[in-house]
Amino acid sequence: MDDVDVLVVGAGPAGSTAAFRLAAHGHRVVVVEEHPRVGLPVQCAGLVSQRVLDLAGSDSFVRAPVRGASVFGPSLGSISFRAEFPRAFVIERSGLDIYLADRAARAGAEYRTATTFEHRLEADGVRERVRLRAPDGSIRELSARVVIGADGVSSAVARAYRLRRPVEILPAFEAEFPKSPGDADTVEVYLGRRLSPGLFGWWIPDGAGGARVGVACDADGTSAKAYFDRLVAHLSRRFGAPLGSATAYLASGIPIGTLPRTHGDRVLLVGDAAAQVKPLSGGGIFTGMRCAEIAAAVVHEGLERGDLSAVALAEYDRAWRAELGEELRRALYLRRIFVRLSDDELDAVIAALKGSESETTIVAFGDIDFPTHVVRELLGRSPSLLRLLPKALGAWVAPGTAYRVPDLEPGPLRK
Ligand SMILES: Cc1cc2nc3c(=O)[nH]c(=O)nc-3n(C[C@H](O)[C@H](O)[C@H](O)COP(=O)(O)OP(=O)(O)OC[C@H]3O[C@@H](n4cnc5c(N)ncnc54)[C@H](O)[C@@H]3O)c2cc1C
Structure with missing residues (x-):
């Protein structure tokens, strides 16, 4: 032995x-x-921050930098932002x-x-x-x-x-499309119950003219593959061209x-x-x-x-x-609030973000490894956004309060 x-x-x-x-x-x-x-x-x-490259001590596996992101609500209103310097990297x-x-x-x-x-x-x-x-x-x-x-x-x-x-394992499904229309340094995120309830769908440029398209969602009886098919159909309509043939399908879970x-x-x-x-x-x-x-x-x-x-x-x-x-x-606390939002509420959140200085705030505070910082900044700067969300969040963003979540249970599910 x-x-x-x-x-x-x-x-x-x-x-x-x-x-x-x-x-x-x-x-x-x-x-x-x-x-x-x-x-x-x-x-x-394969979307990571500079911290991953630092921990690895190499960038040899980086395919492309990402500078922008667009987040689409259920009715496809969107908010977009773009940073001067790369905020994330697509890796192999x-x-x-x-x-x-x-x-x-x-x-x-x-x-x-x-x-x-x-x-x-x-x-x-x-x-x-x-x-x-x-x-x-x-x-x-x-x-x-x-x-x-x-x-x-x-x-x-x-x-x-x-x-x-x-606590939960979210089913996920993804495929690579070697040739895809779309902006080569902008990630797209799709919210809402029709395309990906529970988390989101994504379109991520692969740095070589293609894209990785996937969804992670609640285990709600509809398979992640079915939501993925819907997202692909939606993207083809949005780009006005099919995404082409997919290669390298994957199905997995996110804890x-x-x-x-x-x-x-x-x-x-x-x-x-x-x-x-x-x-x-x-x-x-x-x-x-x-x-x-x-x-x-x-x-x-x-x-x-x-x-x-x-x-x-x-x-x-x-x-x-x-x-x-x-x-x-x-x-986790914010996620529990997020998954309770109806599609109408998500649309209202996107609309509230669009009508404010939020793009600047997101570019200034956005950090894919510590996303709660930018959420707190956005809520603190936008009373109309705060009004759309549970009252407990108000205490969280009030000036002078400790930067801790109020409670892990944000209340009953809102339909
Ligand atoms: C669809 C999808 C997209 C994702 N996208 C991103 C992203 O863009 N950015 C990001 O940061 N994270 C992303 N993640 C999450 C990320 O992939 C994981 O968090 C990460 O891989 C975890 O690394 P790990 O080393 O803990 O585990 P893993 O990468 O899962 O490695 C575990 C290894 O253990 C091996 N193994 C399992 N069981 C055994 C056994 N009994 N004996 C021997 N070997 C075993 C497996 O084969 C595997 O190689 C994504 C996840 C999914 C499902």
Whole structure:
């Protein structure tokens, strides 16, 4: 049986970031990835902030900068804004995963692809013994001083260690259209119950004359694919030309609502496995990578001190929540208000934004990783917008109040 210091399950951005940091400290790290190739299949629209490039220490996987965005309401009134400098980047998502895995491997992490974490075997109080399925289908055992579950939304590690699941998992469906009409550095977002109830639909230029089109929505009985088909039909009408043939379809889920606990004895969860995802956009690359860095620092200290108990690893839970928890909580609160808005109310919100200085405010305060800041600024500067939304938000934006969400339960569903 193999004995290692750290077993990382999953070679996505979170897993490879943790593996890199720990291997660079000289620990023996093994990363298992169930797919034969790191980075494939792609399950992402690939829109990230400069912070992701900074965390990776590279921009080699960037395809194009994004300067503008247009948000369309249910009746297709829209608000558009454009920044002087790039505010986001469209990346080759498989390129990011491969780059990060390569960086970790160069630091000494060992990658085993086509290898699946199956479950936890009995632990002896010092090491974790786990069962892996090897590429030839055979069963292997491995023992590790600590296990990092970076295995995405359906985390087998979370299940094996009885760590609770996210509050919601939003179904998502996306496809790539190699040739698409549309503005090459502007992202389009579509709101409303007809096209994507619960989150939004998107059209994202791919930097090579095509686009990534997708939806993430409530699990309301209609499939994400059906909403996707509606969005594609709508886009074809809007552009006055069909989007052409799609390639690379993907169906996946987006976890929303962080877990009450992301650690246990000799185990941590990072990234989508820990639902470290922004509730207002479903984006999780920045949050997952940053939390993986925090996880690696805590695990390194635990390995050095010989204490990987739940008590010692609780520092990870505390530290990532101290850095990102409040933003995720606020965003979850705003999301709960957002999903209760009717189409008429959403249209009214777009109209109120259009009639104000909101474009300037959005350009000044917009940040795809910390979107609640711009929401608070918009509400604070636009009484007509505030009147459309639940009263509790008024307290949130009043001058001098602490920058905390009032309560996580914004009241009954408004039809
Ligand atoms: C349609 C869609 C569009 C998105 N668009 C964006 C976007 O534009 N920007 C953004 O920031 N985020 C986006 N996201 C979210 C983003 O993709 C995730 O937050 C991010 O991939 C999480 O990284 P991760 O490393 O935690 O997990 P993942 O990237 O999911 O990686 C987990 C890895 O674990 C492997 N694995 C799973 N189970 C096992 C097992 N039992 N054994 C071994 N390996 C296993 C998987 O094969 C996978 O490689 C999108 C998500 C979806 C669904």
